Amino acid sequence: MKALVYGGPGQKALTEVPKPTLQQPGDALVRITHTTICGTDLHILKGDVPTCLPGTTLGHEGVGVIEAVGSAVSNFHVGDHVLISCISSCGKCAFCRKGMYSHCTTGGWILGNTIDGTQAEYVRIPHADTSLYAIPPETSEEALVMLSDILPTGFECGVLNGKVAPGGTVAIVGAGPIGLAALLTAQFYSPSRIIMIDLDDNRLQVALGFGATDAVNSGKGSAVDAVMALTDGLGVDTAIEAVGIAPTFELCQGIVAAGGTIANVGVHGHKVDLHLETLWARNIAITTRLVDTASTDMLLKTVVARKLDPARLITHRFTLDDVMAAYETFGQAAQSKALKVIISP
Numbered sequence: 001m002k003a004l005v006y007g008g009p010g011q012k013a014l015t016e017v018p019k020p021t022l023q024q025p026g027d028a029l030v031r032i033t034h035t036t037i038c039g040t041d042l043h044i045l046k047g048d049v050p051t052c053l054p055g056t057t058l059g060h061e062g063v064g065v066i067e068a069v070g071s072a073v074s075n076f077h078v079g080d081h082v083l084i085s086c087i088s089s090c091g092k093c094a095f096c097r098k099g100m101y102s103h104c105t106t107g108g109w110i111l112g113n114t115i116d117g118t119q120a121e122y123v124r125i126p127h128a129d130t131s132l133y134a135i136p137p138e139t140s141e142e143a144l145v146m147l148s149d150i151l152p153t154g155f156e157c158g159v160l161n162g163k164v165a166p167g168g169t170v171a172i173v174g175a176g177p178i179g180l181a182a183l184l185t186a187q188f189y190s191p192s193r194i195i196m197i198d199l200d201d202n203r204l205q206v207a208l209g210f211g212a213t214d215a216v217n218s219g220k221g222s223a224v225d226a227v228m229a230l231t232d233g234l235g236v237d238t239a240i241e242a243v244g245i246a247p248t249f250e251l252c253q254g255i256v257a258a259g260g261t262i263a264n265v266g267v268h269g270h271k272v273d274l275h276l277e278t279l280w281a282r283n284i285a286i287t288t289r290l291v292d293t294a295s296t297d298m299l300l301k302t303v304v305a306r307k308l309d310p311a312r313l314i315t316h317r318f319t320l321d322d323v324m325a326a327y328e329t330f331g332q333a334a335q336s337k338a339l340k341v342i343i344s345p
């Protein structure tokens with residue numbers, strides 16, 4: 001079968017590899033119908049994720065059809081249409097029992113990292129009973145790819161950790177797919193303001209269309225001043241960091257109101273400064289989290305009920321044969337205006 005295989009920093013290739021087989025009784029073999037590329041895949045290609053070894057098939061998001069199940073799989077059957085969670089969970093270990101599936105001792109984020117992932121014709125899913133979700137009939141399967149990772153990530157690491165509340169004020173730093181996922185799901189809680197901050201005017205325009213109340217281009221003047229002007233000089237109750245670099249984390253520290261929360265979502269490859277000299281007396285909280293995908297079932301229900309429309313995040317479509325072009329388009333988002341690209345084998 002064809003798979004996009006990581007070849008070490010800066011290297012990837014669409015390669016012919018053996019079709020995966022069941023290895024454990026809890027495994028399922030899924031034929032991929034749609035997958036996508038994540039910012040995390042670009043981090044791997046930059047060499048930021050040393051756990052991902054050359055030879056690994058990339059990708060941790062997707063939907064597909066079950067081709068085979070191991071003897072211990074009871075929730076799913078051959079032919080079932082399923083959503084693949086980016087987090088594999090055994091459901092039994094101490095972390096899983098706490099709902100912290102991202103820290104599952106035999107799972108967590110392993111797909112497209114320590115085991116072969118979803119940018120392929122087929123993928124082996126360990127702990128299938130607790131890592132797959134049945135797709136309800138008459139749902140857009142393509143749109144559900146957004147539920148593998150980005151919507152739970154924006155919601156759990158940004159909105160829930162950031163304690164977004166009715167009437168509250170929110171700033172989201174970074175209007176990429178994850179920031180936009182946080183923007184869409186923050187609106188479950190009716191905050192009074194959602195201020196989107198980015199350097200890209202196109203993405204800010206998209207954010208205004210997705211329900212942001214204000215847009216701030218941090219490349220044109222002081223974003224701190226702009227946020228203060230929009231919040232009566234108080235700052236925001238929730239500052240969501242959805243980029244993962246030092247200047248954006250610094251910005252969050254400058255705009256968080258007394259009593260507020262900085263919810264970090266970004267993948268940080270380098271250390272950042274923490275300004276305790278100004279923040280020590282301001283009653284703030286800083287949260288971090290790797291997505292647990294504990295909210296996937298809830299988010300699926302909001303999609304079925306049409307309260308959430310993840311298809312809005314899809315901008316481009318490719319076949320698996322054109323996966324290199326898909327990476328190029330996704331990697332040059334400022335020029336291509338790409339948000340999420342769908343890849344269909």
Ligand SMILES: [Zn+2]
Pocket residue numbers: 038039040060061086149150
């Ligand atoms: Zn991802």
Ligand SMILES: [Zn+2]
Pocket residue numbers: 089090091092093094095096103104105106107
């Ligand atoms: Zn576990």
